[in-house]
Amino acid sequence: xxxxxxLYVPTDDGFTATELTIGPWDPGFQHAGPPAALLAxxxxxTGSIERGQTVRMAYDILGPVPVGPVRxxxxxxxxxxxxxxxxxxxxxxxxxxxxxxxAWRMRIRDDGATPVDTPPVPVATGxxxxxxxxxxxxxxxxxxxxxxxxxxxxxxFNSPGPAAAWTRPVxxxxxGEPMAPLEHLLVMTDAASGISTALDWRRNTFANVDLTVAxxxxxxxxxxxxxxxxxxxDTGAAQAFAVLFDAQGAIGRSAQSLFVExx
Numbered sequence: 001x002x003x004x005x006x007l008y009v010p011t012d013d014g015f016t017a018t019e020l021t022i023g024p025w026d027p028g029f030q031h032a033g034p035p036a037a038l039l040a041x042x043x044x045x046t047g048s049i050e051r052g053q054t055v056r057m058a059y060d061i062l063g064p065v066p067v068g069p070v071r072x073x074x075x076x077x078x079x080x081x082x083x084x085x086x087x088x089x090x091x092x093x094x095x096x097x098x099x100x101x102x103a104w105r106m107r108i109r110d111d112g113a114t115p116v117d118t119p120p121v122p123v124a125t126g127x128x129x130x131x132x133x134x135x136x137x138x139x140x141x142x143x144x145x146x147x148x149x150x151x152x153x154x155x156x157f158n159s160p161g162p163a164a165a166w167t168r169p170v171x172x173x174x175x176g177e178p179m180a181p182l183e184h185l186l187v188m189t190d191a192a193s194g195i196s197t198a199l200d201w202r203r204n205t206f207a208n209v210d211l212t213v214a215x216x217x218x219x220x221x222x223x224x225x226x227x228x229x230x231x232x233x234d235t236g237a238a239q240a241f242a243v244l245f246d247a248q249g250a251i252g253r254s255a256q257s258l259f260v261e262x263x
Contacts (some may be wrong), residue, residue: 001141001142001146003020003142003146003170003171004018004019004020004142004171005171005172005175006018006020006171006172006173006174006175006176007020007021007034007037007038007147007171007172007173007174007187008021008034008038008070008173008174008175009174009175010174010175010176011069013071014069014070014071014072015038015069015070015071015072015174016068016069016070017030017034017065017066017067017068017069017070019067019140019142019143020034020142020143020144020146020147020171021034021035021067021143021144021147022067022138022140022142022143022144023143023144024135024137024138024139024143024144024145024194024201025205025207026064027067027139027140027143028066028067029064029065029066029067030064030065030066030067030144031143031144031190031191032059032061032065032099032190032208032211033144033147033186033187033188033189033190033191034144034147034173034187035065035070035090035098035099036057036059036099036101036186036187036189036190036211037173037179037183037184037185037186037187038070038072038090038173038174039059039072039088039089039090039099039100039101039186040054040057040088040101040103040182040183040186041173041174041180041183042072042074042088043057043074043086043088043101043103043105044180044182045074046074046075046076046086046088047076047084047086047105048076048079048084049080049081049082049083049084049105049106049107050107051107051108052084052105052106052107052108053105053106053107053108053215053217053218054103054104054105054182054215054218055104055105055106055214055215055216056103056104056212056213056214056215057101057102057103057186057211057212057213058101058102058103058210058211058212059099059100059101059210059211059212060099060100060209060210061098061099061208061209061210061211062097062098062099062100063096063097063098064098065090065092065098065099066092066093068092068093069092069093070090070091070092070098071090071091071095072088072089072090072091073088073089073091074086074087074088074089075087077102081107082106082107083104083105083106083107084104084105085102085103085104085105086102086103086105087100087101087102087103088100088101088103089101117216118248118249119249119250120249120250121225121245121247121248121249121250122164122227122243122245122250123153123154123164123166123225123227123245124153125153126166126223126247127151127166127168127223127225128151130151130152130153130165130166131151131152131153132149132150132151132152133150133151133152133156133157133158134150134157135150135157135158135194136157136158137157137158137194137201137202144191145157146170147169147170147171147187148167148168148169148170148184148187148188149167149168149169149170150165150166150167151165151166151167152164152165152166152195153165153166153225155195155196156195157194157195160197160198160199160200161196161198162196162227162228162229162230163195163196163227163228164225164226164227164228165195165225165226166223166224166225167184167188167223167224167225168184168222168223168224169184169187173187181218181219181220181221181224181246182218182219184219184224185213185219185224185244186213188224188226189211189213189226189242189244189254190208190211190256192226192228192240192241192242192254192256193206193208193228193230193238193240193256193258195226195228196228196229196230196240196242197230198230198231198232198238199232199260202263203262203263204260204261204262204263205259205260205261205262205263206230206238206258206259206260207258207259208240208256208257208258208259209257209258209259210256210257211254211255211256212254212255212256213244213252213253213254214252214253214254215244215251215252216251216252217251217252218251219244219246219251220246220247220248221246221247221248223246223247224244224245224246225244225245225246226242226243226244226245226254227242227243227245228240228241228242228243229241229242230258232260236259236260236261237257237258237259237260238257238258238260239255239256239257239258240254240255240256240258241253241254241255241256242254242255
């Protein structure tokens with residue numbers, strides 16, 4: 001299959017989204033994973049702490065992101081030599097804010113003075129032993145689900161219930177750059193509600209309005225994974241939670257607030 005080489009192509013004043021960003025609900029709008037990764041990239045480039053680590057990312061999805069030109073602006077809300085808070089905002093062609101990220105970053109230590117807690121990988125099988133699968137709920141053959149190689153340790157894209165999956169990137173985030181592990185993590189993590197849906201996607205929509213990622217250490221390596229579940233409320237709201245991990249063990253958690261309604 002002939003796929004774009006990247007999720008975004010740089011332009012003079014921003015980026016142009018490729019087909020690999022297309023989400024499942026409307027072919028004109030992006031899946032939230034790629035723009036979340038683009039904002040994380042901007043935060044990493046803007047942060048001024050040498051050898052800083054991003055430890056918490058809070059995204060607000062203010063509107064659907066069109067498949068087309070986007071721009072990212074950044075600012076440091078709380079500067080510091082040890083701790084800083086960085087904001088990144090994504091806008092479309094009309095300059096209206098569509099997604100906002102605030103991220104706490106900290107100076108790391110490697111002097112051995114801090115106790116290390118390494119939670120284990122929460123799945124029984126590695127990526128090579130897990131099942132390859134393609135999502136059936138995308139209306140186009142080339143869309144977001146082709147940006148990553150998906151391997152399911154449990155559950156499925158295509159049936160309701162909790163699921164755990166490994167992923168590795170098959171494209172760049174920005175053309176001409178390798179996809180960094182943190183960028184890969186954000187491309188993947190917004191799909192936690194998609195792999196663990198508690199509803200039939202043909203009869204319901206379940207779009208998230210936010211995404212929060214908390215990390216106790218950075219992701220490492222080619223393969224990253226998530227063990228996800230969705231909890232339905234009785235008023236049309238739901239929450240999706242995931243344990244995030246790499247081949248060395250768990251690295252953090254994510255949470256999403258979902259707006260659920262019949263199609």
